[in-house]
Amino acid sequence: MKGPGTHLAGEAAGFQLPPLALYVHIPWCVRKCPYCDFNSHAAGSELPEEAYIDAxxxxxxxxxxxxxxxELTSIFFGGGTPSLFSANAIGRLLDGVEQRVPFARDIEITLEANPGTFEQAKFAAYRQLGINRLSIGVQSFQEAKLKALGRIHDGDEAVRAADMARKAGFDNFNLDLMHGLPDQSLEDALEDLQTAIAQGPTHLSWYQLTMEPNTVFWNQPPELPEDDILWDIQEAGQALLAEQGYAQYEVSAYARDGLRARHNLNYWTFGDFLGIGAGAHAKLSSPEGRIIRSWKTRLPKDYLDPAKRFQAGERHLDQDELPFEFLMNVLRLTDGVPAALFTQRTGMPLADLAAARTEAEAxxxxxxxxxxxxxxxxxxxxLNxxxxxFLP
Structure with missing residues (x-):
């Protein structure tokens, strides 16, 4: 008898173990932003760097x-603000990871950073460790918008951050930019985008501000632009990005020179990823085609407590969930994926999608x-x- 969420080797004849990535969650930031629903916590006067790296x-x-x-094809340090950690701490972690799991020769290692935490020497040291990609959380270059978003940096610091990234040796970096901000006009949004493009990033994550539960903005929502303005911003912004050589390859991701975010592409193509750190999530497959999603203890104090387990829970994906789980990711990509990838990642025959595909095509x-x-x-x-x- 086959249990829920399992695939037996004979049934999953086309299944192939997907590439493996690693997500590392650093949960502290200088200040919690009112729109943020990530597992982030305001840092105290001292960060428990050594204890956290040990954990x-x-x-x-x-x-x-x-x-x-x-082997690991990519590593992503997310948060919070990972750039609050010293290069020594990040270096000790990378050494420890590589001792346990081999790195691909061309591994992509990304670290998220906020402009208010940039120091030239620290970022040069990060680059020397083998970190070869930065993702800089700018969100806006305009003072009023940054203040409304609760950001700790100003527009000049955001520009300097991009300059320091290049000087530190990062020839591949992303700028995170939001649109649909409180009281934002079309002109405001395009000015932000033009300023971002002028910094020469290889990648732009450009996405609309949304109100998420359990945030300050959810309980005290600011006045956001009307739908017509949001639509105009989206259309004009996409045209500007295309004109400037940034090809859209996902709902909110744009890249120059083919420098797509490989770590995120692994998510969107239903690859596997380990997740370590407070609140980190993982998606993992077995050679037999069994797939689980798991998550770690959320609060930093609990994660650091040796009497408590790191893993908070896991869920095995049932076979009838897999089409939705797979397509929820791959259909975010503007050029989609080869149809054969469905069987390679799920072990299910492509014919299982036939009826739903016909309806969606119609x-x-x-x-x-x-x-x-x-x-x-x-x-x-x-997309919804x-x-x-494809719902079960």
Missing amino acids: LLADLEQDLSHVHGR RGLLLKDPERLVATHEGQLF DLLQH
């Missing part, structure tokens, strides 16, 4: 059974292409409607 390595040690001989939400799974332009705009066709 991260012990956490990874417990997850090594999920590696199955694979509604103009999915492209009629037997070789690829790709949303139409309308399907990208109404498209995914409804």
Whole structure:
């Protein structure tokens, strides 16, 4: 008898173990922003760097059974604000990780940083450690907008941060930029985008501010632009990015020179990722095709408590959930994925999608292409409607 969420080797004949990445969560930041729903906590006068690095390595040690001989294709330090940690601490962690899981020769290692935490010497040291990509949380370059968002930096600091990243040796960096901000006009949004482009990033994450539960903005919502203005911003911004050589490859991701975020592409193509750190999530497969999602203890004080477990829970994905889980990720990509990837990642025959594909194609939400799974332009705009066709 087959249990829920399992795939037996004979049934998952086309299944292949996907690439493996690592997400490292650093949960502290200088100040919690009112729109942020991430697991982040205002830092005290001293960060428990050494204790936290010890915990991260012990956490990874417990997850090594999920590696199955694979090497890491990417590592992403997210938060919070990982750049609050010293280069010595990050270096000790990277050394410890590599001792436990081999790195691919061309591994991508990304560290999130905020302009208010930039120091030239620290970032040069990060680069020397092998970190080869930065993701800088700018959000806006305009004083009034930054103040409304609760950011600790100003526009000049954001520009200097990009300059310091280049001087530190980072020739591959992302700028995070929001639109649809309180009282933002079309002109404001395009000015922000033009300023970001002028800094020469290889990648831009450009996305609309949303009100998330359990945030200050959810309980005290600011006045946001009307829908017509939001639509105008989206259309004009996408045209500007394309004109400047930034190709859109995902709902909110734009890259120059093919420098797409490999770590995020692994998420969007239903790859595997280990997750270590307070509140980190993971998606992991076994050679037999069994897939689980797991999550770690959320509060830093609990994560650092040796009497408590790192892992807070896990859930095995049932076979009837897999089409939705797979497509929820891959259909975010503007050019989709080869249809054969569905079987490689889930172990299920492509024929299992046939009826739902036909319905979605008839509604103009999915492209009629037997070789690829790709949303139409309308399907990208109404992704939730498209995914409804693939619910269990």
